Amino acid sequence: MSEDQIKSLEKEFEARIARDEKIEPKDWMPEKYRETHIRQMSQHAHSEIVGMLPEGNWITRAPSLRRKVALLAKVQDEAGHGLYLYSATETLGASREELYDQLHTGKAKYSSIFNYPTLTWADMGAIGWLVDGAAIINQVPLCNTSYGPYARAMIRVCKEESFHQRQGFEIMLKLANGTEEQKEMAQDALNRWWWPSLMMLGPTDDKSVHTAQSMKWKLKRKTNDELRQQFIDQTVPQADLIGLTIPDPALKWNEERGSYDFGEIDWDEFWQVVKGHGPMNKERMKARVGAWERGEWVRDAAMAYAEKAQNRKEKQAV
Amino acid sequence: MKNQYLYNYILGIADNSLILGQRMGELCGHGPSLETDIACTNISLDLFGQVRSYFQYASKIAGDGRTEDDIAMLRKEREYKNVLLAEQPNTNFAYTIGRQFLFDVYHLAFLKELQKSTDLTLAAIANKCVKEVSYHERFSSDWVKRLGDGTEQSRQKMQEAIDDLWTYTDELFHLTESDKEMVSQGIGVDATLLKDAYYNSVKELLEEATLHIPDSKYFQKGGKKGIHTEHLGYLLSDLQYMQRTYPNMEW
Numbered sequence: 399m400s401e402d403q404i405k406s407l408e409k410e411f412e413a414r415i416a417r418d419e420k421i422e423p424k425d426w427m428p429e430k431y432r433e434t435h436i437r438q439m440s441q442h443a444h445s446e447i448v449g450m451l452p453e454g455n456w457i458t459r460a461p462s463l464r465r466k467v468a469l470l471a472k473v474q475d476e477a478g479h480g481l482y483l484y485s486a487t488e489t490l491g492a493s494r495e496e497l498y499d500q501l502h503t504g505k506a507k508y509s510s511i512f513n514y515p516t517l518t519w520a521d522m523g524a525i526g527w528l529v530d531g532a533a534i535i536n537q538v539p540l541c542n543t544s545y546g547p548y549a550r551a552m553i554r555v556c557k558e559e560s561f562h563q564r565q566g567f568e569i570m571l572k573l574a575n576g577t578e579e580q581k582e583m584a585q586d587a588l589n590r591w592w593w594p595s596l597m598m599l600g601p602t603d604d605k606s607v608h609t610a611q612s613m614k615w616k617l618k619r620k621t622n623d624e625l626r627q628q629f630i631d632q633t634v635p636q637a638d639l640i641g642l643t644i645p646d647p648a649l650k651w652n653e654e655r656g657s658y659d660f661g662e663i664d665w666d667e668f669w670q671v672v673k674g675h676g677p678m679n680k681e682r683m684k685a686r687v688g689a690w691e692r693g694e695w696v697r698d699a700a701m702a703y704a705e706k707a708q709n710r711k712e713k714q715a716v
Numbered sequence: 717m718k719n720q721y722l723y724n725y726i727l728g729i730a731d732n733s734l735i736l737g738q739r740m741g742e743l744c745g746h747g748p749s750l751e752t753d754i755a756c757t758n759i760s761l762d763l764f765g766q767v768r769s770y771f772q773y774a775s776k777i778a779g780d781g782r783t784e785d786d787i788a789m790l791r792k793e794r795e796y797k798n799v800l801l802a803e804q805p806n807t808n809f810a811y812t813i814g815r816q817f818l819f820d821v822y823h824l825a826f827l828k829e830l831q832k833s834t835d836l837t838l839a840a841i842a843n844k845c846v847k848e849v850s851y852h853e854r855f856s857s858d859w860v861k862r863l864g865d866g867t868e869q870s871r872q873k874m875q876e877a878i879d880d881l882w883t884y885t886d887e888l889f890h891l892t893e894s895d896k897e898m899v900s901q902g903i904g905v906d907a908t909l910l911k912d913a914y915y916n917s918v919k920e921l922l923e924e925a926t927l928h929i930p931d932s933k934y935f936q937k938g939g940k941k942g943i944h945t946e947h948l949g950y951l952l953s954d955l956q957y958m959q960r961t962y963p964n965m966e967w
Contacts, residue, residue, distance in 0.1 A: 450744065459955075459957045463764060463767060470764065480750060577962075580962070685745070693749060694748075695870055700862050700866065703866045
């Protein structure tokens with residue numbers, strides 16, 4: 399294809415996106431578009447799978463049967479999200495094995511928030527309320543993103559995430575209305591998860607490398623700083639409502655802006671965790687790689703069995 | 717308690733689902749593939765759903781203010797009446813599948829009979845559970861076949877798991893005093909009548925999976941009387957942790 403031809407294809411491609419048309423797997427697309435989507439969608443899938451670990455940590459210790467069932471269902475939803483996000487990524491020509499390999503070798507990233515430990519039951523509430531809350535703010539715009547399979551997957555993901563968020567808030571509400579010990583547990587969880595949740599919305603706009611291109615492809619509709627402000631403005635009144643204190647002495651309503659002003663985020667901590675040196679990075683990867691390696695003989699057996707069954711079928715056909 | 721036999725009977729059934737559900741829940745996020753991970757979590761979820769139905773009913777029968785959570789999480793080791801099979805650990809995926817399969821075949825046959833119980837609540841619970849457990853049984857049977865007739869390595873592992881777990885199968889068919897009383901009232905299932913069909917279908921499937929049928933004549937028992945293997949205590953430490961550390965609170 400000549401350079402002119404590619405240019406004209408690219409022009410038509412950008413025009414389609416501008417018209418809000420969906421790009422489908424068999425459509426022509428610029429290589430950069432494909433790569434960016436594989437990167438973002440697989441990161442998203444990895445985050446779902448790694449995200450199962452901190453919450454999975456409390457399944458055996460959930461305080462009541464009702465909570466245990468809800469937590470199991472939630473973590474199972476995350477596995478389901480991982481499954482259809484990997485499938486959606488496969489439509490761009492990247493196999494699940496390849497993507498796993500990138501995760502296991504540290505080449506691919508996942509949401510840094512999951513590199514923090516879940517120390518008490520209240521962390522299940524804080525994760526649902528804050529982490530899923532921040533995730534929804536990130537993800538709702540993706541329901542209208544330009545790549546069809548991703549947009550469709552996100553519609554389902556967002557519905558379930560919003561259920562998880564309410565469930566998390568309800569755990570916190572119950573603790574906040576409970577005994578002194580329960581209130582302390584809830585406040586402690588908020589103290590530990592608040593700042594990492596703000597970091598989840600990404601580096602500040604002046605440090606974010608992908609924003610401009612992502613905006614054009616509708617992988618992003620608002621900047622990181624706008625999303626972070628939206629999250630804070632939405633969450634502070636919820637904390638007030640249940641009588642918990644946001645651990646930020648600089649937090650203050652700004653009448654003029656119609657938004658909350660907030661304190662300085664510790665970006666050194668953010669980059670430390672992103673670069674692999676958070677409290678749980680090594681453990682999370684060990685758990686993922688360990689499960690994958692321990693499962694190898696199982697997957698081999700399933701393949702061998704399927705081949706044998708296929709051979710038997712063919713023989714019968716003859 | 718007026719209905720002590722019925723209460724004991726329900727706990728005997730529910731404890732199997734409780735303990736096995738807890739074991740399957742341990743695997744969440746650590747399965748050999750995403751699909752098996754989801755399936756194991758799903759089985760755990762079904763089992764805990766069943767536990768809630770049983771314990772809510774038991775709580776009504778006890779009528780002394782104990783809730784489903786008190787019954788599930790605040791008994792002592794010797795008061796849990798699950799079969800020993802259910803509490804065996806997830807040594808590897810073959811043990812997980814083997815334990816599930818050996819239990820599912822029994823569980824499905826048991827529930828089909830429990831549907832005919834003259835106790836309408838139990839019959840209704842069984843009616844709901846039978847659909848879920850039919851799926852469990854299909855899942856675990858399929859995996860026994862895959863692992864048995866997969867690779868040489870998987871065959872060995874599956875065989876080892878079946879050989880080790882076989883010793884816990886006979887207990888499934890023992891009747892406690894409460895079981896006998898409930899059978900005589902038409903409420904309970906006479907598990908002894910399920911035994912031949914159980915071993916026939918298990919053996920048939922193991923053969924299809926190219927596995928040997930263990931020929932041991934020695935079996936372990938005790939779970940139904942609260943005499944467990946050493947594994948149960950650790951499982952209960954996790955299960956009961958929150959209720960023990962923070963007593964009398966709502967969650």
